Amino acid sequence: MTNIKESFAEIISPISEDKFFSLYHDKKHLHIPANEPNKFAEAMSWEILTNLLNMTTIWSSTSLAVYLDTSPIPADQYCRQAIDRNNQTSLQPDAEKVKSWLKRGASLVANDIDALWPGTSAISNALEKRTGGRAQANLYCSWNQHQAFDTHFDNHEVFAIHIAGEKIWRIYEGRLKNPISDEATNSLSKEYHIKNRGPLLEEITLRPGDLLYIPRGQYHDALASSDGAIHLSYGLTHIIGYDILQLLFEQAMADPLFRSNIPLPEEGVEGRKKWMKKILSKLQNISTSAELYGNLDAYIKDFRYYRGGFNLPEDAYSKNNNDEFTVIVSSLKVIKKNNKFILQSEKGGVEIPHGLESPISWIIKKGNFSLEQLILEHPKLSNYDCEKLISNMVAMKAIAPV
Template sequence: MSMTLAELLAPMSPEQFFAEYHDKQPLHLKGAAGKFASVLSWRGINRLLDMTHIWTSRSLMLVLDGKPVPAAEYCEAQTARDANERLMQPVVGKVRDWVRRGASVVMNDVDSLTPGLAGVSEALENAGLGKAQANVYISWQSHKAFPAHYDTHDVWAVQVEGEKSWNIWEGRAEWPISHPVFRSQTQEHHEQAKGRLRAKVTLKTGDLLYLPRGWYHDALAEAPASVHVAYGAHAPLGMDLMTILGERVLYDAAFRQPLPRQDGTAAAKFALTQRAGQLGARLAELCKDPKVLEVLTGFVASYRYGRGGNDLLGWRGMAPEGAEAGDGGDSPSFRVVAAGAKPVRRGADWVLKGAGSPVALTPPEAEAAAWALARGEVTEAELAKAHPAAPATLAKLREAGLVVAA
């Protein structure tokens, strides 16, 4: 499922968002119940949880009334699939028991697991908002997972099931980062720093909540069950420029020279101060260097996660020209079951060869059928994208018994 920032923000325009809200203030956008239906569902959650080997006590967490459930209480040590390493992996029965007691389920780093989840991340990344990672939060009525806190990234909360009430506080930490300086702050500090209540927002299915980095908030499920996907948009920082400069100064002799020796005299201190000023001035020059700016521009422009893009048949030259990796998303898939079937021309007409009985085709349908039959497996979305002028082709292929649902 592909999505754009405009679709994510609708009915608000991206221009209004960047002018009034981005990195400035929270935003709650109401949406139709089906707006994020393709992102995640209860069936999709169960399907993900059934991928038991991908989950550990770090990727699947349980939290009850603000306190994490110890891994030993819902996991058992299992041998990893690719090594002799022992990992703590969730046990279905134990997870079930904690869920019945009201524990929230947190599924971390899920943005590459389905096309629907990836679609929102890609919308944020395509808009230049940084690396977009996603966690799923499943909560039950009257049980709060986390107390008041801030995040070290922008938060885009997409409500996909139920309702959740959010307390948005007036306090905002000044552009915190994921570093012990900020992670070591106590809950007592957060309670004092969050300030007064700014707004209480109820997210309903289809709603979106944006919180700038550092904004204090907490949430509580209002409906019997609530599911939201929290996308963390990690923007490139000024500190990243220092990393680029750190690599650049390797080629500058001034930075490779030893600093003035210190013997406690005023002259030695002055020499060190003077050298530091010279190096600072050189850094200022390097910040304007075209090559440094070229590297910085490329770094910011490509600041996103690698996600998807696999196409094994295409890499081998076995896929028809025009087929794209990742097409189809969650669209139903169909597999060709009649080897050698193809459309053929009989006089001025086209029919399907290999079918039990002749099936007439229009010229656009014949072209679409040849494309689909050559692929071996096709989705409705792929066929519609490649041949929009022949919408009835897949139905005719199914009618002829040439393809079946995969």
């Protein structure tokens, strides 16, 4: 594989990153015609798709869906009962039944396939690295004049990469402001979408190698205009204010004040006001605390999907002690109390096992360090003990990989 797209710049070429982020990102759609039809050939092809589908045991009625003219085909009409890789009974797509539906013009939807092939993984990784979001890919295989989904908007940004055949995309003027996947949004009716999609903004025919970017909330639909149209749809999701509220909630609930009862009725309005004032004051302190920002930094670093990571046999022959870690709780300190050493933060304290107070103090003072440095600085600890200490502090969310 020599043409895998491993950078965001390669994916949107010949559009520059500056132009994309200043004029289009989260603002309006963008069609990037291919400078060569095989631009994304390493990401997907008929041969790759066939090989993936023939990995029978990785598929279920959830991961592989069938639609005919916007209507989902019930699982029992294209699947059979089988024992899956977890030794559980599941509905597994049956090749003969699926092919029967395809011959009638049904569309095939393969969900969450970005970890199944190096070329698709590379694009997801590039999107995540450049934007800081989470990216996942679905594959859509449709036939001439058949449509998988009605007019709709997505709760994420869409990077549609066209692989084979042709497909007509219609972009509408209507756009919802920052929709999320909640009950209210997911239950909107077909009539609502038709009413709110607005006039047709642009009709675009995608051909092999083309890319179409659609902002979150923008109404659109697509219809295959040739037999055998394949495209990959990469959904990109970012951290939003709701995620910050979740971090605030988790930190607040560690404080007994937020678990306290509301005052009794006889304390009246004034009693409730005093109680609320304490809560809001404490919430304000948490919202500006170093611990919250440390937790946010850790959340940002972990806001991605993990794919791959193996490179055998080399991985089995060497061990990398140069991986770096960083302290993510700025209030962290070692204190001595009642002849015991305590690892203390704004959130609370935990007793330090005997002999680890010195290396933990060193970690806090150092801020950024590697396993190799920890081993060299503390020769009395075995390599295993150093590895275990790092693992425990990562689990405690006191430190995180860089």
